[in-house]
Amino acid sequence: MKRVTGIGGIFIKARDPDALRAWYRDHLGLDVSEWGGVAFRWNADNPAAVGTTIWSLFKQDSDYFAPSTAPFMINYRVADLHALLAALREEGCNVVEKVDESEYGKFGWVLDPEGNKIELWQPPEGQ
Template sequence: MKRVTGIGGVFFKAKDPKGLSEWYRVHLGVPVQAWGGAAFRWADDNASGTGTTAWNLFKEDTSYFAPGTASFMINYRVDDLHALLAALRAEGCQVEDKVDESEYGKFGWVIDPEGNKVELWQPPEGK
């Protein structure tokens, strides 16, 4: 019997759920629905049906989520990391200066209005 087959959702608390949902809709393009959440379908975002959703645990004293103080960080796939980071800066969002580029793709970070660090990931070409 196969057990876990992937990440089915990401859920977290917010001081202002409606306001934070609106920030994610406006600045990151999350397709927030009338019911308050969003559903991402792999077939919509990647017609070839291939891709990866990562799941990983970090030591409790990691600084990787800093300056965020939450015990989680969400990673969102993006098509053009550098263009998105430039747009977020132009919109007045708090964007980390650092960008990591490796064989795993390009990684950048933005801090949402409630102080959560959000990782943005552009997968390597063809992945």
């Protein structure tokens, strides 16, 4: 019997859900539906590409989520990391200055208005 076959959703508590939804819509381009969420369709733009979602645990004392104090971080796939980070800076968002580039892709970070750290990931070509 198969049990877990993937990640079905990510749910976040917010002090002001309407304002936070608007921030994610306006700054990250999430197409928030009337019911309040977003349904991602993997590889909809390129069915031949490989798509993955990573699930990972970190030690309690990890500083990888810093400066956020939230016990979670969401990683969003992006098409052009550097262009998005530049746009977020111009829009006055709290962008972390560090960018990592490796064989796993390009990684950048921004904090949402409630202090949650968001990882932005541009996958390597073909993924």
